[in-house]
Amino acid sequence: MIYIVIAIILILIIGPSFWVKITLKKYSSELSELPGTGGEFAAHLIHRFGLTDVRVEQGEDGQDHYSPDEKCIRLSPRYFKGKSITAVAIAAHEFGHALQYFHQEPITKLREKYTPVAMGIERLSVTLIAIFPVIIAIFKVPQLGLLSVLIGLSTLIISVLFQFIVLPMEWDASFNKAYPILEKGNYLDNSDLPKVKKILRAAALTYVAATLSSLLNIWRWLRLFKR
Numbered sequence: 001m002i003y004i005v006i007a008i009i010l011i012l013i014i015g016p017s018f019w020v021k022i023t024l025k026k027y028s029s030e031l032s033e034l035p036g037t038g039g040e041f042a043a044h045l046i047h048r049f050g051l052t053d054v055r056v057e058q059g060e061d062g063q064d065h066y067s068p069d070e071k072c073i074r075l076s077p078r079y080f081k082g083k084s085i086t087a088v089a090i091a092a093h094e095f096g097h098a099l100q101y102f103h104q105e106p107i108t109k110l111r112e113k114y115t116p117v118a119m120g121i122e123r124l125s126v127t128l129i130a131i132f133p134v135i136i137a138i139f140k141v142p143q144l145g146l147l148s149v150l151i152g153l154s155t156l157i158i159s160v161l162f163q164f165i166v167l168p169m170e171w172d173a174s175f176n177k178a179y180p181i182l183e184k185g186n187y188l189d190n191s192d193l194p195k196v197k198k199i200l201r202a203a204a205l206t207y208v209a210a211t212l213s214s215l216l217n218i219w220r221w222l223r224l225f226k227r
Contacts, residue, residue: 012212014212014213016205016208016209016212017209017210017212017213019202019209020202020205020206020209023198023199023201023202024086024090024199024202024203025086027084027085027086027089027195027198027199028078028082028084028085028086028087029084030082030083030084031083031084031085032083034083034084034088036083037080037081037082037083037087038075038079038080038081038082038083038084038087038088038090038091039056039057039058039075039079039080039081039091041087041088041091041092041187042056042073042075042091042092042094042095043056045091045092045095045181046073046095046098049099049102051098051099051102053071054071054072054073054098054102055071055072055073056072056073056074056075056080056091057072057073057074057075057080058074058075058076058077058080058081059074059075059076059080060074060076061076061077061078062076063076064076064079064090064093064094064203065094065097066094066095066097066098066101068097068101068108071098071101073091073094073095073097073098074094075087075090075091075094076090079091085188085192085195085196085199086199088182088187088188088196089178089182089196089199089200089203090199090203092177092178092179092181092182092200093173093174093177093178093200093203093204094173095177095178095181096172096173096174096176096177096178096181097169097173097177099173099177100169100172100173100177105172107168107169107172108169110165110166110168110169111166111169114162114165114166115162115166117162118158118159118162118163118166118211119159121155121158121159121162124155125151125154125155125159128151128155159211160208160211160212163207163208163211164208166207167204167205167207167208170203170204170205170206170207171204173203173204174200174201174203174204175200175204178200179196179197179200182196
């Protein structure tokens with residue numbers, strides 16, 4: 001029974017991240033018929049909607065995001081240079097965030113308010129989990145180490161919950177901004193729109209999936225604790 005429970009927990013933790021990666025990769029095949037790359041499409045949208053102070057540039061792999069402080073859309077090399085449905089959809093999603101900040105929509109306050117808190121809690125949890133071997137070595141009381149692990153796990157879970165709080169902002173960028181632009185602008189064939197929905201759903205869940213994956217840190221420290 002314990003192995004079944006562990007398997008279920010691992011599926012819940014790893015499953016979303018795995019699904020996001022598979023979905024994005026599935027529709028990343030190069031399509032020569034597309035008129036431009038993801039980076040060029042983002043630049044086109046910036047010009048079309050008059051976001052004159054926003055720029056787009058190539059970022060690091062897996063670090064697709066919009067920086068409101070720098071007013072910059074950054075896309076992974078494969079999306080910045082690529083001609084694929086995923087490249088176009090991810091570019092539209094990040095542009096959706098740029099629109100949110102350009103119009104100073106109230107929903108942007110969610111990330112500004114809660115993301116720093118979530119990141120701080122996650123760093124605290126990792127620190128607590130990391131120091132428990134030292135606590136055991138100093139005080140010779142295994143229970144103190146277990147307490148540290150439980151506290152660390154609790155704070156990681158809280159961090160995940162914070163990501164769910166900002167999820168509406170991601171969902172808005174995908175389905176209130178990016179999808180209508182792609183659908184009404186006839187940038188892709190109608191047959192591709194169901195694929196776009198899947199990609200945009202994955203884009204909206206990226207941060208939640210990544211935060212869930214961080215829960216795996218607890219298993220590494222638990223193995224050390226057993227030793």
